[in-house]
Each structure stands twice: as structure tokens, then as C-alpha cells.
Amino acid sequence: MKPSFSIVGCGRVGTALAKFLSKVGYIPTGFASKSLSSAKRAAALIGSTNFTDVLWEATKKADIVFITTPDGAIEEVCKSIADKNGFNSDSIVLHCSGALTSEILLSAKTCGASIGSLHPLQSFASTTEYNINPFSGIVTSVEGDKKAVDAAKLIVEDLDSVCISIKTDTKILYHASAVVASNYLVTLLDLSLNLICQAGVPAKDAFKGLKPLIEGTLSNIENMSIPDALTGPIARGDVQTIENHLSEIGSKTPNLLPLYKTLGLHTIEIAKAKKTITDSTAKRLKELFGDSISQK
Ligand SMILES: NC(=O)c1ccc[n+]([C@@H]2O[C@H](COP(=O)([O-])OP(=O)(O)OC[C@H]3O[C@@H](n4cnc5c(N)ncnc54)[C@H](OP(=O)(O)O)[C@@H]3O)[C@@H](O)[C@H]2O)c1
Structure with missing residues (x-):
């Protein structure tokens, strides 16, 4: 028999967990x-009438408690339940935040509960529209007490998600990685779109024009190493083209120049790993991008 569970914080993630855990036989005991x-x-979404706004009433009987409130409320919500002795002593308390570790749930240990986090690398945008399992095929990270991690791994497997274990003290780097991959990709494309619009391409056509290039690059990254996926002037050691970029960006959109230069500096390191540029070309490029250390 699958464990029982309760959800505290019935928003996007809590609702999706409720729906897809129930589907695979987990027993809902309280919302x-x-x-x-x-x-x-x-x-109501799973035909249950066990709902309340008294948090500890929903959690008392559950083997697994998911605290799926916004990040800023998790610690306080957990403590308010622990203060009422609202976790059963064998229970497992999990939150789903990517940015926080299981340590935010420490108060639950006063009731004897084990604590962990289970973070699905997915964007949940709705509380209703999940006809397809949003956990299926995605990566979900887990960390925390051994007992909590063991249970979380089974949950991840039952949700048809791919489990990765993270050490508690490195979780913030894992989250920074997800932020770079998602949020900074947006920032990077904003830079690219700004430059192509400056070149006179109408805004409505700009993304369409760049999309095949983006998709081709993603496909190369998926199928080869990062250095092998790098093409373009830095990988070729084409100093003249970089000088032209810097001069043109500097005159037309100087506010974008520092970001272009910073990304260029890191790209030199990838080109060096690719072994397609000489040390002297790398040094010249670093000077152009304004790496004060290499200029000494
Ligand atoms: N959304 C995503 O894409 C996503 C992805 C991965 C992980 N996560 C993580 O999942 C967790 C939940 O995020 P979410 O997007 O599902 O948030 P959400 O849609 O805003 O839902 C949070 C729910 O918690 C309730 N709540 C707020 N404060 C509460 C409190 N003090 N006590 C009890 N309930 C409270 C909310 O209010 P009401 O009761 O008024 O409705 C709401 O229903 C967060 O830790 C988040 O970082 C989110």
C-alpha cells in the first residue's frame, strides 16, 4: 500500500502533487x-472532502506532508504545525522549493518527523489545467534526512520523474544553475534581440530569424561537449571580427557592451578548451574584452 499524504498550501504545485499522487495510489488525508x-x-479535484484552513488538522494523520506554500512562508508554516504537535512521529515533511534546503523544516523534528525537499525542475503555471502529468519525464531533485530522501525517491519514481540527489550544502548552487539556464537564457536572448533590432530587423521577425540558430545550438550541446558546440569568431580566433563587434556595439548601444564583453571573456575559456585558439590569440581577445588581470 502507498503512503498517505497531506498538502499544506493548495496552489499550483500542491494541487499537481495531489492530483498525480492520488492517481498512483497515494492516500490523501488532508488539504x-x-x-x-x-x-x-x-x-474536490480528487473527490476528497478532507479540507480545512486549520493546518495541523490536515497533517496529523499523514505519512508524508508536503508544505507547498510560497517559499517565504514555509518555515513559519512548518513551525506553526510543529508547535501544535501536528506531525506524526514517523512522518516525512517535504517542501518543494528549489532555493531552500530541508533545514528550513527543522522545527518538524521536534515531533520526531524526518525532513527533506523535493524540487521538480518544471514550471507550474496553473492550479487546474493538468491533463498531462507535469512531473513525467522531468528531473526532480531530492535532499534531506536519509529517511526523507528514501521516501522522496519513491515519490519521484511514482510521479514518473527522474530523480537526482543533491547534497544539502550544495543545493544553492543547483538552484543558481537552474536560474542561469532559465532566467539568464531570457537575458541572453534579450541582448541578442536588442542587437538584431539595432541592425534594422523588424522586432516581429527578429526571434523567428534567430530561432533555428538557437535550436541548432541546443541540439549541438545535447549531442556533443560544450567546447565542441562552440562555433563563431572567438572559437576561430577571429580577432578582427571581435574588434568590429566591440566598436559597433560601443557606438550604437554602449549600455550592452559590458555584458557582451563579460560573456566574451568566458567564451575564450571554452575556445581554449576546444583547442582552436593559440595562447597569444586568447591573450589578445582578453585584452579586447578588458580582462584587467590578463593585461598586467
Ligand atoms: N510554480 C512553479 O513553477 C514551481 C516550480 C517548482 C517548485 N515550486 C515551489 O513549490 C512551492 C509552491 O509554489 P507554487 O507555485 O505552487 O505557489 P502558489 O501557486 O502561490 O501556491 C501556494 C499556496 O500556498 C497558500 N499559502 C500561502 N501562504 C500560506 C500560509 N501561511 N499557510 C497556508 N497556506 C498558504 C496559498 O494561498 P491560498 O490558500 O490563499 O490559495 C497558495 O494556495 C514553492 O516552494 C515553490 O518554490 C514552484
Whole structure:
């Protein structure tokens, strides 16, 4: 028999967990949220009437408690339940934040519970529209107490997700990586789109023009190493082209120059790993990009 579970914080992630854990046989014992209406909606989605706005009433009987409130409320919510002795002593308390570690749940240990985190690398945008399992095929990271991690691994497997274990003290780097891959990709494309629009390409055509290049590069990264996927003037050691870029960006959109230079400096390191540029070309490029250390 699968364990029982309760959800505290019936928003996007809590609702998706409720729906897809129930589907694979986990037994819902309680739904709690700040608003009774959210708890009622999540419970109704799986035909349950066990909803409340009294948090510790929802958690008392559960083998696994998911605290899926916004990150800023997790610690306080956990403590408020622990203060009421609301976790059963064999239970496992998990949150789903990528940025926080399981240590934020320490108060649950006063009830004897084990603590962990289970972070799905997925974007959950809705509380209702999950006809397809959003956990299926994605990577979900877990960390925490051994007992909590063992249970979390089974949950991840049952959700048809791919599990990776993270050490508690490195989780913030894992989260920084996800931020770079998602948020900074947006920033990078903003830089690219700004430059192509400066070149006179209409904004409505700009992304369409760049998309095959982006997809081809992603495919290369997937199929080869990062150095092998790098093409272009830095990988070729084409100093003249870089000088032209710097001069043109500097005159037309100087506010974008520091970002272009910073990315260029890191790209030199990738070109060096690719072994397609000489040390003297790398040094010249570093001077152009303004690496004060290499200029000494
Ligand atoms: N959304 C994503 O794409 C995503 C992806 C991965 C991980 N996560 C993580 O998953 C967790 C939940 O995120 P989410 O996007 O599902 O948030 P959300 O949609 O905003 O849902 C949070 C829910 O918690 C309830 N809540 C807020 N404060 C509360 C409190 N003090 N006590 C009880 N319930 C409270 C909310 O209010 P009401 O009861 O008023 O509705 C809401 O229903 C976060 O740790 C987040 O970092 C999110």
C-alpha cells in the first residue's frame, strides 16, 4: 500500500502533487491552505472532502506532508504545525522549493518527523489545467534526512520523474544553475534581440530569424561537449571580427557592451578548451574584452 499524504498550501504545485499522487495510489488525508476555498478546490479535484484552513488538522494523520506554500512562508508554516504537535512521529515533511534546503523544516523534528525537499525542475503555471502529468519525464531533485530522501525517491519514481540527489550544502548552487539556464537564457536572448533590432530587423521577425540558430545550438550541446558546440569568431580566433563587434556595439548601444564583453571573456575559456585558439590569440581577445588581470 502507498503512503498517505497531506498538502499544506493548495496552489499550483500542491494541487499537481495531489492530483498525480492520488492517481498512483497515494492516500490523501488532508488539504489545508490559507484560504479555505483553495483547500476545498484541491480536495474536490480528487473527490476528497478532507479540507480545512486549520493546518495541523490536515497533517496529523499523514505519512508524508508536503508544505507547498510560497517559499517565504514555509518555515513559519512548518513551525506553526510543529508547535501544535501536528506531525506524526514517523512522518516525512517535504517542501518543494528549489532555493531552500530541508533545514528550513527543522522545527518538524521536534515531533520526531524526518525532513527533506523535493524540487521538480518544471514550471507550474496553473492550479487546474493538468491533463498531462507535469512531473513525467522531468528531473526532480531530492535532499534531506536519509529517511526523507528514501521516501522522496519513491515519490519521484511514482510521479514518473527522474530523480537526482543533491547534497544539502550544495543545493544553492543547483538552484543558481537552474536560474542561469532559465532566467539568464531570457537575458541572453534579450541582448541578442536588442542587437538584431539595432541592425534594422523588424522586432516581429527578429526571434523567428534567430530561432533555428538557437535550436541548432541546443541540439549541438545535447549531442556533443560544450567546447565542441562552440562555433563563431572567438572559437576561430577571429580577432578582427571581435574588434568590429566591440566598436559597433560601443557606438550604437554602449549600455550592452559590458555584458557582451563579460560573456566574451568566458567564451575564450571554452575556445581554449576546444583547442582552436593559440595562447597569444586568447591573450589578445582578453585584452579586447578588458580582462584587467590578463593585461598586467
Ligand atoms: N510554480 C512553479 O513553477 C514551481 C516550480 C517548482 C517548485 N515550486 C515551489 O513549490 C512551492 C509552491 O509554489 P507554487 O507555485 O505552487 O505557489 P502558489 O501557486 O502561490 O501556491 C501556494 C499556496 O500556498 C497558500 N499559502 C500561502 N501562504 C500560506 C500560509 N501561511 N499557510 C497556508 N497556506 C498558504 C496559498 O494561498 P491560498 O490558500 O490563499 O490559495 C497558495 O494556495 C514553492 O516552494 C515553490 O518554490 C514552484
